[in-house]
Amino acid sequence: MSVPLLLLFGLPAAASDEGLLVVDLIDGTSLAEAQELSGLPLRWANPRSEDESLAVAEVEDLPEQVQRLSAHPQIEAVEASLSYQALGWPDDPLYPSQWNMHTVGAAQGWRMGGGRGVTVAVIDTGVSSVADLQGTLLLDGFSFVPGRASAADDNGHGTHVAGTIAQTTHNGLGAVGLANQARILPLKALAAQGGGQSEWIASAIDEAVDQGADVINLSLGGPRSAVIQVAVDKALARGVLVVAAAGNTGREGVGWPAKADGVIAVSATGPSDTLAPYSSWGEGVELSAPGGDKQQAGGGIVQDTIDAGAEGHAFKELQGTSMASPHVAGAAAVLLGAGAGSAAHTERLLKQGAVDLGEAGPDSRFGHGRLDLAASARILVQQRGLLFLAGSLLAALMVGFGGGSRRLPIAIVAGLSAGGLFFLPLLPLPPSLGLDLLGRPLLAWPTPFVGPRLAANPLWLSALLPALLTFVLGPTRTLGWLAAGLSAGVGAHLIHGAVTGSLAPTWLPASAATAWLGVNGLLCLLFTLAVAGLDRLRRERRS
Amino acid sequence: MSSTSIEGRLIRVDLGTGAWVVEQADGQRFELHGSVPGALEGKRVRVRGRPSALHSAAMAGAPFDVQSIEPA
Known part of the structure; x- marks a missing residue:
């Protein structure tokens, strides 16, 4: 295996004669039989391993034990336990036996x-x-x-x-x-x-x-x-x-x-x-x-x-x-x-x-x-995928109505603002703040730094940032598209939040929250329309 | 509230960090709070005390404040 592939799929733990021996016995072998034929204090690798007769034991002479047992007719495979996690993440020695963390999909979280x-x-x-x-x-x-x-x-x-x-x-x-x-x-x-x-x-x-x-x-x-x-x-x-x-x-x-x-x-x-x-x-x-x-x-x-x-x-x-x-x-x-x-x-x-x-x-x-945290997280990722699509489509529509240019970059910025690089958390990479942020919608960026409550303050969950960008960048020829895309993306997210209840601005009662998100979301879309309109006027003047 | 007594088998249950319970013949369990002599584990006991409103980490049965325990 090449080095990059090894890095992606995991590095074996450092070799040492002392360690955990894994023994895969012929299915149906009982633990007592396994212990007798191996002469080792074997235990099932985890509570679900009995069906597959996969057992482990701590030994002090791994190479000798592997050699000794590999030819045994009752044993299908034997090797030193290797940690195969993405880039060795996490390296906590008890993690392999924490069946509960595997069952609920902790790694995705x-x-x-x-x-x-x-x-x-x-x-x-x-x-x-x-x-x-x-x-x-x-x-x-x-x-x-x-x-x-x-x-x-x-x-x-x-x-x-x-x-x-x-x-x-x-x-x-x-x-x-x-x-x-x-x-x-x-x-x-x-x-x-x-x-x-x-x-x-x-x-x-x-x-x-x-x-x-x-x-x-x-x-x-x-x-x-x-x-x-x-x-x-x-x-x-x-x-x-x-x-x-x-x-x-x-x-x-x-x-x-x-x-x-x-x-x-x-x-x-x-x-x-x-x-x-x-x-x-x-x-x-x-x-x-x-x-x-x-x-x-x-x-x-x-x-x-x-x-x-x-x-x-x-x-x-x-x-x-x-x-x-x-x-x-x-x-x-x-x-x-x-x-x-x-x-x-x-x-x-x-x-x-x-x-x-x-x-x-x-x-x-x-x-x-x-x-099943992993499944719940995947649903969130799917929602972000749809938000990416919705943000892009709404942006393209607004640019079309306004007669603006640069429809594709505006749609991409809108998609990224609404859903982020939503698929990133599904890649088997070690956790990092950078990857985490890239995989999020813009509105979810402050959460890791200020917590979910402050990140849901009504000023952040509003048309304020898109308005500022639209007024500053919107009229410019070089960066207007950025303001247009970001506004459409944030707008799509706010409207989604109003319709599904996925966003709840802090301090606002539920009924006011829906109206707040909806109105601000529509305002954001109007900003995109306005920037597109400005772009059309500018181009008409030039020609 | 005046004290009362319950009878049953004294068991150390392996829930959370563990708890003492008295299990009656019908399976009803009382979780004991107070001093419990471990030597009586597994034996039938009579516990004097009173039902309590205590919340517990073990959640193993109706809470019961122990005043005294003796073999039944």
């Missing part, structure tokens, strides 16, 4: 910004800056537990939950997180034993909203609480996405606050995409996500968390709907950071992309299906 600019409040037992959260943006946080001043974790639950959302990724250590660039706001509302009063939780939700959280994760449950519902209502009214665990009773009946109005209740699945045996289910389940099933070897959710041992932290396998909820919160953060726009649109993308499990259509066990 990293290429779309990994939630950069988004704040996720983790209302839990606190969050500690363990080794594999050192590169994660942890805000100061606050404790609502009486007698406990710090928002640091004294249980291990909250830190693990935060890891699923935003574990430091591609740092050569431990595990990965879904929204690796998101900011975590630790709000401690559960005491060391894992319990918390409703008023602590309600106060934490209020604090999350005040501190500008875009997503709130509630991996907790208890009795119905009026004060929590009031706090949730305020959060929803501010456009915050609230995600909660459905409960761990293994019975019908979704817990609370998951069942509160407007909260996305999440049930848990295992590695086989079935409902985890402990997961609560029933009316109110909106989505399901990997929560782990430790009855299957390697079937838990692995993240870094605090530990009483000498190192102070450990990568622990936990299970529960507590572990499922942060997958949805993390995915929501990724989509919001990618410029999905409104909370409502983000929730729609999560549901539309979900893999339908169980009964056809939404059901009480899996809701709209099992979270």
Whole structure:
């Protein structure tokens, strides 16, 4: 393979005699047989590998073991485990065994910004800056537990939950997180034993909203609480996405606050995409996500968390709907950071992309299906493809009506402004801010820098920038086409936002928001028409 | 609220970072909050205490504040 191809498709990990041996046995071979014939402490490569009899073991003499086992009649193939990820991204050693991250398509999210600019409040037992959260943006946080001043974790639950959302990724250590660039706001509302009063939780939700959280994760449950519902209502009214665990009773009946109005209740699945045996289910389940099933070897959710041992932290396998909820919160953060726009649109993308499990259509066990961030992100990319087309067509139409020239460059600029190089996030390239920005519509550019709320301010989601460009550049012969194209592209995006609700200008009520976007979108198109008209007049004067 | 008692098998459930529950014969589970002697794990126990309104990370059953636990 040539060097460029190797760079694209991945470099094998550095060779060393010590490492992971992969053994592909004849299908149907049991683990006990495999261990006996190999003389190694083999385990299935992941919980789904039993069908294919693909096993792994840590060994100290890889070349010898490969040579020794390669001729065995029961073994189809044997080799040292190689990391084949795009440009070795990510290099976290536990990533290959994090079945949950593969199942939900985490890699697609990293290429779309990994939630950069988004704040996720983790209302839990606190969050500690363990080794594999050192590169994660942890805000100061606050404790609502009486007698406990710090928002640091004294249980291990909250830190693990935060890891699923935003574990430091591609740092050569431990595990990965879904929204690796998101900011975590630790709000401690559960005491060391894992319990918390409703008023602590309600106060934490209020604090999350005040501190500008875009997503709130509630991996907790208890009795119905009026004060929590009031706090949730305020959060929803501010456009915050609230995600909660459905409960761990293994019975019908979704817990609370998951069942509160407007909260996305999440049930848990295992590695086989079935409902985890402990997961609560029933009316109110909106989505399901990997929560782990430790009855299957390697079937838990692995993240870094605090530990009483000498190192102070450990990568622990936990299970529960507590572990499922942060997958949805993390995915929501990724989509919001990618410029999905409104909370409502983000929730729609999560549901539309979900893999339908169980009964056809939404059901009480899996809701709209099992979270699939990659599929949700692809829907966003498709929408951007259509926006590119719509922007180009509208620009071409306006230039045609106005009798202007340079129809093709204007249409291309319009397409780029409306949809960006929308296909870029689908290429198997390592994540980078540059590629991420190029793949976005113009209106989604500020999100990674100022967060989704400020990026949705009504002045940015308006005809202001196109107006300025039109007045400054529109009358010029050399750059008028740029203003015309950009205006049409932004106009197409604003009109799309008004029609679908995908854009929600901050501070405006829903009805005013639609009118604002629609009127400003039409104004943008008029700017393109005006520039085209000016161009026609100029050419007529010349001739 | 005056205290009451529940009876059932004491189990350490592997949910989140773990929790103590009392499982009754009909499968109904109470999640215990307070001091629980690990030596009684797997045994039938009588727990004095009262139902609570606590929210929890384990979400393993109806919350119950423990005053005392003894073998049933």
